Amino acid sequence: MQAFTGNGTHRRGGDQDLPYQCSRCNADMEEGFLLEKGDGLLSSETWVSGKPVKSYLSGLNLKGKDVYDVVTFRCSACGYLDSYALSEQSR
Numbered sequence: 312m313q314a315f316t317g318n319g320t321h322r323r324g325g326d327q328d329l330p331y332q333c334s335r336c337n338a339d340m341e342e343g344f345l346l347e348k349g350d351g352l353l354s355s356e357t358w359v360s361g362k363p364v365k366s367y368l369s370g371l372n373l374k375g376k377d378v379y380d381v382v383t384f385r386c387s388a389c390g391y392l393d394s395y396a397l398s399e400q401s402r
């Protein structure tokens with residue numbers, strides 16, 4: 312488990328895989344995530360492959376599906392949001 316360092320406003324040196332810049336105004340984008348509130352639990356948004364399959368137990372059946380954490384970048388200039396599903400969740 313790696314702890315996040317910093318608050319997202321500073322770039323980590325040599326660790327830039329994608330140029331996170333606003334597609335509208337080319338300003339720098341700030342890393343974050345969209346908060347999901349369900350049943351009193353807080354979690355980040357997730358991206359799931361395929362179509363939703365209903366399950367009686369959990370609401371939706373995620374068996375055999377790829378589940379990714381969604382990272383959302385916010386443009387510091389115009390507020391535009393851009394989402395990326397980059398890292399697969401370990402279940």
Ligand SMILES: [Zn+2]
Pocket residue numbers: 333334335336337338386387388389390391
């Ligand atoms: Zn922008």
